[in-house]
Amino acid sequence: MFYPLAAVTVVSALAVITARNPVRSAMALVATLASLAVCFVALGAHLVAALQIIVYAGAVMVLFLFVIMLLNVQEDPHEGGRTGLKVAAAAIGAALAALFGTVLLRGGGSVEGAWPAGFGTTRALARVLFGDYLVAFELTSVLLLVAVVGAVVLARHDSDESDPGEVEEPQ
């Protein structure tokens, strides 16, 4: 079960960075996120998996698609340029993966061992979230509020352009 899942994840992730068309990249990313959600389920994180789909696949990626369509970003015919950079990036990325892999593999342990009762349930997560991490949780809400306001301010047209009432005011 793990290997096909991992294969799907990796292939779709590769598709994200190799696809010429941003929409295809986005769809590949959705696939990556979905298969990662399945990984989460396999690791006993049901709630995180659901959140992964709701937040990432359901909201963030739709936002991405929305922006892609809004800006009408076309396929990039010159995307093939800078081969040297790509090769170097791939080499360094591989080195990084190898290094991380080295480190992470040494910290291996079973993931199918005896989890404590209620591990990964909504209740368990809520207990930690609203216990040890309460302050961080509240701060996160502030962060989101700020982000929303910031996004609105940034993406908004200038008010004098978008307000037709001003223009139609009789002289």
Added chain:
Amino acid sequence: MVESAAYLRFIVLVPLAGTVFNVLLGRRVSRAVVATVACLAVALAFATSLRAFFSLPADGALIDDAYSWIRAGSLNVDLALVGDRLSVLMCLIVTGVGFLIHVYSIGYMSHDSDVARYFAYLNLFTASMLLLVLGADLPVMFIGWEGVGLCSYLLIGFWYEDVEKAKAGMKAFIVNRVGDAGFLLGMFLLFWAMSAHGNASLRFADINAAAPSLGVATATAVALLLFVGATGKSAQIPLFVWLPDAMAGPTPVSALIHAATMVTAGVYMIARLHGLYAFAPRALHLVATVGALTALFAATVAITQNDIKKVLAYSTISQLGYMFVGLGVGAYAAAIFHLMTHAFFKALLFLCAGSVIHAMGGEQDIRKMGGLRHLMPTTSLTFLVATLAIAGVPGLSGFFSKDEILSAAFTGGHYGIWITGVATAGLTAFYMTRLLVLTFYGVYRGDPLAYGGIHESPASMTIPLSILAVLAAVGGYVGVPALLGGHNALGSFLEPVLGSHEAHMGAVVEFGLMASSVALALAGIWLAVVLYTAAPDADEQLGRRMGGAYRTVAGAYFVDALYGRVFVRGAVGWGRALWRWVDVGLIDALVNGTGTAAQRLSASVRRWATGNVADYAMSLLVGVVALVGFLVLQGLG
């Protein structure tokens, strides 16, 4: 005995207030208000000086400790004013003559467009001069010293649109800087010496008191350095060259600054420090020698000048020489006496010259004048009085003061100096009579068309002339020597400050001395009258006959040209060399090199900042790989 008198500061502050008023509001109010404020300020200063004069303690001074100026280490300098007999007398001269000249200026400057600026400068000058006179210590005097220098520069270059006049102002300023450097060095040395003797004060009283303990060498060095300052300010050899050029300024300015007051600052300063100079006999001797040489030298030059103001300028230099002779032979009171009488008659002479120039529409060449006494009777008469006074005709002020100096010189055994002085007296009588005759007597030689326009000056000018004429005539009677039945009131008045200088040779000798100088003076007058009445163009014949010698004298012995060639051109050459080799070659190269190096370096470094996020991410990635690799290796090892 010292009395506190806080009103002394108003002698300085009232003219200063006049300046402030005319600077801030002068352009907005009428000319009448400007002039009234300026004259009133000086008049008030004169009145305050009179009050100080009448409240002088019998033996002592009035002190106004206005403000503690500098407190640094052992150095204590107060912005203090001292009103003793010397300084109050000077105040009266400055404000009195100054007031008359202010009034005169109303008429003289009536056609000028920038009266407010003129009177602002004039008031500022008066304030500075009074500060110089009243200052209780050397630094305060130095402020006044620099202040009058600044005003002199500003007023010489008053008509700055004329480049020559602006240049004359700069010349005066620069030459004075040379002298000021000496003054400053002297002041520093004096402070050092005073500190070394445990009395870190620069008060005149302290200096004069401490002078004996300074040692002859130190005292001489200080005295010489300060004398350098005095030669600058008072136009003595070798720093006289600026004064003839200073005639570029308005004539009342020449009268006030370059005849009556500022140029006497050097004399006043040495008189103030007489205690110090008394212990530097060599320096004192040099003062006398320089004064005598300057007097003779300037008198010879004055004979050959054709510009009415230039003649008076060289005359001033010559008379200042007399004063230095007086100082040099230890007759400080006599020097101050001559300073006072000279202030009267030389101011009068300049003002008369101004009246003539005013009437002639700016013409200053005496060869184009003549016969003006019919057209300008008051000016002519007052000029005659002044001429007789300066020539030393007995009974007039110049006779008494000059005679006192000369007799002091002879009495002191300075026979060479005495001979020089007597010769100068003859020359003085000659060139002054020449000036008088060429200007006011004989026939008119100028532009016939302008003849009809020549007229006597207005009352605002003639009244000061008359008053000064009276002063020039009778001013000498404050110092009638005992020989002539007087008791030298001025001398005894100043005695508490300057000490007495009574050394009599006997009546016969003194009469002989007096007679010789008087005879020489009368001879000079007679010669001039005979020569120039008969032939107004006598100078040209003289010039032809004497050739190079005459040209040398007429060109003031080419001192100016020499300075120009040696110092000015040398300085310019040095400046050019420094600019080209040091400034451009070294400093600029260093600065530009630094800039260029930084630019080149950054030009190569900035390639890193491609503006492409991918490259930044790439370098970030490389860094992460390196870091993680290091950690992994460390963990594995």
Added chain:
Amino acid sequence: MSVWLIGAIKSLVVVVMVLQLSAFLLWIERKGSALIQNRLGANRAHIFGVVPFNLGFLNTLVADPVKLFTKEDFVPAGSDRFLHALAPFMALFPAIITFAAIPFGDSIRVAGRTIDLQAVHLDVGLLYILAMVSMGVYGVVIAGWASNNRWALLGSIRGSAQMISYELAMGLALVCVVLTYGSVDLQAIVRDQGRTLYGVVPAWGVLYQPVAFVLIFIAGMAESKRVPFDIPEAESELISGYFTEYSGGKQAAFMLADFAEVVLVAGLVTTLFFGGWQVPWLTAQGWKFPGAELISLSPWTVTILQVAAFSVKVLFFCWLQILIRWTVPRFRYDQLMNLGWKRMMPIALANVVITAAVILVWGRAA
């Protein structure tokens, strides 16, 4: 292995049920709309051309799909073929697998094994449904993008904006439900509704959360993009919206997805607010009418009754949606957005606050 087998069987059952129900709805819609509009409706699908053998919905049930799937599968020039093909499945797939979490009956015991009548028993069932509903938007977006057609793109942008907007109100309303039941497990929520209030009234969710019911029902209809929320399709404006460039089987998939969503909304509303598979007063042992003796029933009977009750409820809400679809005219775009953001969202927020306050003061009902 039997776990897998049981799961597979359950999944198959659910998928078939949903698909058949969707197809059935197609016929209901045709005849229903005819009924509403006082006309005959679809009546030309004969078997061998014999009228008596026109077996009503069965004919249409077969004829419509056959007709659709045999039409030309047209792909417009300049479109992204892969994404163009992917889109219908992206639309249909989430709609169908959402049912996996919806319980259609209580657990039964077969051969010593307890089997939930629910494709997958998920701890986070409600969130799962929310997640899958949010995935539904991709079908719309990709379809419009891949069609290389302005109307299609406009339709998909409208569709995605609409779905995101109403998801918000729906999510907030679901929060109220979660607060009420104290669980996100759908089976637990349904079981909780088996209680009675004062021993008489079945404790269905609608009694606790009427506002949330209305909000979720409206939002659900908006998610299914049907009239009056058919802005993304809007025949009179955008030809056919995001699936303008689709034909044949792919178009059938979109239609199927629409009807699947209708069923999904009905199922969700039923589960959350109308007791799910609960039959009033029916317990695992039999009927226990208030004030009456227990009428004992066998477990199988009870199970069948429960599944039937669930089906009837779902069908009722499907019919309600069709009724609304053929009754109310289409919103304008601004009206749609105003309703979503300025009406439903604040109401949902207020509802959350009030619910939380009530629970804080009086405690949970259960």
Added chain:
Amino acid sequence: MITAAHYLALSAILFFIGATGVVTRRNLIVIFMSIEIMLNAANLAFVAAAAILGKMDGQTIVFFVMTVAAAEAAVGLAVMIALFRNVETVKADEVGALRW
């Protein structure tokens, strides 16, 4: 037997893919997506760690990562819209006005 190491290796590979994408792609939106991949790789590592340790903290961190990622996406995409409105491009190498 699937161990945590498998998941961690998967996480490393995903991170590498994301990093490579950030460096090689020119389209800012795709770069953004690559960053999301990297974030998700980290998430996977967290969840795996939670599974290894049997503690919920790892999953809680993922919750925060998701929240921050959502905020980042909102602001980042708004920036991109503003950028596009001004310079008509979302190519990373064409937006170099502040270089040098």
